[in-house]
Amino acid sequence: xxxxxxxxxxxxxxxxxxxxxxxxxxxxxxxxxxxxxxxxxxxxxxxxxxxxxxxxxxxxxxxxxxxxxxxxxxxxxxxxxxxxxxxxxxxxxxxxxxxxxxxxxxxxxxxxxxxxxxxxxxxxxxxxxxxxxxxxxxxxx
Amino acid sequence: xxxxxxxxxxxxxxxxxxxxxxxxxxxxxxxxxxxxxxxxxxxxxxxxxxxxxxxxxxxxxxxxxxxxxxxxxxxxxxxxxxxxxxxxxxxxxxxxxxxxxxxxxxxxxxxxxxxxxxxxxxxxxxxx
Amino acid sequence: xxxxxxxxxxxxxxxxxxxxxxxxxxxxxxxxxxxxxxxxxxxxxxxxxxxxxxxxxxxxxxxxxxxxxxxxxxxxxxxxxxxxxxxxxxxxxxxxxxx
Numbered sequence: 309x310x311x312x313x314x315x316x317x318x319x320x321x322x323x324x325x326x327x328x329x330x331x332x333x334x335x336x337x338x339x340x341x342x343x344x345x346x347x348x349x350x351x352x353x354x355x356x357x358x359x360x361x362x363x364x365x366x367x368x369x370x371x372x373x374x375x376x377x378x379x380x381x382x383x384x385x386x387x388x389x390x391x392x393x394x395x396x397x398x399x400x401x402x403x404x405x406x407x408x409x410x411x412x413x414x415x416x417x418x419x420x421x422x423x424x425x426x427x428x429x430x431x432x433x434x435x436x437x438x439x440x441x442x443x444x445x446x447x448x449x
Numbered sequence: 450x451x452x453x454x455x456x457x458x459x460x461x462x463x464x465x466x467x468x469x470x471x472x473x474x475x476x477x478x479x480x481x482x483x484x485x486x487x488x489x490x491x492x493x494x495x496x497x498x499x500x501x502x503x504x505x506x507x508x509x510x511x512x513x514x515x516x517x518x519x520x521x522x523x524x525x526x527x528x529x530x531x532x533x534x535x536x537x538x539x540x541x542x543x544x545x546x547x548x549x550x551x552x553x554x555x556x557x558x559x560x561x562x563x564x565x566x567x568x569x570x571x572x573x574x575x576x577x
Numbered sequence: 578x579x580x581x582x583x584x585x586x587x588x589x590x591x592x593x594x595x596x597x598x599x600x601x602x603x604x605x606x607x608x609x610x611x612x613x614x615x616x617x618x619x620x621x622x623x624x625x626x627x628x629x630x631x632x633x634x635x636x637x638x639x640x641x642x643x644x645x646x647x648x649x650x651x652x653x654x655x656x657x658x659x660x661x662x663x664x665x666x667x668x669x670x671x672x673x674x675x676x
Contacts, residue, residue, distance in 0.1 A: 337635070342634050410628040411628060413514075419628045432652060467591065470587055514630045531633055531636045535648050
């Protein structure tokens with residue numbers, strides 16, 4: 309878009325939206341929200357960047373290679389955490405019986421493996437949203 | 450007055466059913482493909498709304514435990530919210546896939562009106 | 578004429594559904610339609626067994642973490658499906674043209 313108001317306001321607003329989305333993902337075990345809604349917010353901020361500044365500039369920031377790594381790496385990280393559960397205690401994706409540190413109730417570092425899974429889900433949802441948008445919007449030259 | 454009180458008690462369910470009927474009307478009546486896909490999406494959203502409204506408890510608190518509060522608070526049912534999170538992602542995947550199929554249909558036939566596509570297909574069958 | 582006929586059928590459907598919904602009991606307290614035994618177990622034991630205060634997050638990533646794994650696989654599959662429709666393989670298209 310060539311409008312100067314839209315470009316200036318977008319440049320100011322995008323970091324705050326992304327920061328709020330990351331906050332919702334990280335505090336998923338204390339306040340309502342979690343991985344899915346936080347990931348949708350981060351994905352929405354990236355889609356806003358693509359809409360205002362053009363597909364070519366957005367492709368440089370979030371290229372094909374980065375989305376490949378984010379998509380595949382998300383599932384592999386999830387399976388790795390599950391396999392850690394098998395190695396440490398004997399059942400897939402176990403939390404307290406595998407000996408992960410629990411922490412005290414209500415603080416930021418609590419719950420064993422739960423914040424890690426929230427971050428993985430957030431990365432995966434944001435990457436899916438921006439990849440689908442880029443695939444649907446490209447035109448044949 | 451009993452009827453009005455009953456309706457106000459069940460207002461969530463009636464809203465979900467109204468949204469479902471609106472979505473179904475959109476799918477049946479219009480012949481544009483994209484409007485039909487949006488109608489299917491609206492029907493899915495209405496079903497999710499109904500499912501979560503079943504798990505409501507009057508004067509219940511949101512399911513967040515206070516570490517140093519009393520333990521006699523009545524919570525609403527957290528289980529439907531958990532199941533709906535998985536359902537929302539499935540509906541979004543189906544919508545995206547059908548929209549990509551519409552892009553392909555437009556490249557092949559040149560129109561996205563379902564009646565014109567049926568007419569073009571009949572013309573192709575006769576000439577083959 | 579046809580539109581009025583279809584609209585009247587849908588209004589009839591709406592009336593039938595509303596009548597059958599009025600028979601449902603609206604949730605009043607703990608012993609309503611919503612609560613079951615598993616819900617009470619989740620609410621009582623979520624804080625001590627998982628160590629987080631958000632019951633929905635605890636159910637989603639600890640008690641039913643396997644469903645969330647299937648969830649992420651569905652997200653991955655949707656991208657594979659869209660790419661296979663919108664960017665077909667170049668070798669397949671050239672092979673069809675030669676035949």
